[in-house]
Amino acid sequence: MRTNIVLNDELVEEAFKYSTNITTKKELVETALQEYVNNRKRKNLKDLRGKIQFRDDYDYKSMREKK
Numbered sequence: 001m002r003t004n005i006v007l008n009d010e011l012v013e014e015a016f017k018y019s020t021n022i023t024t025k026k027e028l029v030e031t032a033l034q035e036y037v038n039n040r041k042r043k044n045l046k047d048l049r050g051k052i053q054f055r056d057d058y059d060y061k062s063m064r065e066k067k
Helices: 009-018 025-046 060-066
Strands: none
Touching: 009 025
C-alpha cells in the first residue's frame, strides 16, 4: 500500500542509531511495524497464562533435552 506520512525526524534518527543494517526510511518503518505486530502477538499469548491445562504426564523438561 502506498501512502505518505509525516515522521518525527528526531525519532527517525534515533531509530537509525539502534538499527544495524537498515538504510532507508521505508525499511525502518516496515521493521517497526513488524516488531509492533510481533510484540502484540506476544502480549496476546500472555493472556493465556493459567488458562491452558496440560496432561498430568506432560514433561516439558524432557522435551527440552531432546533438542
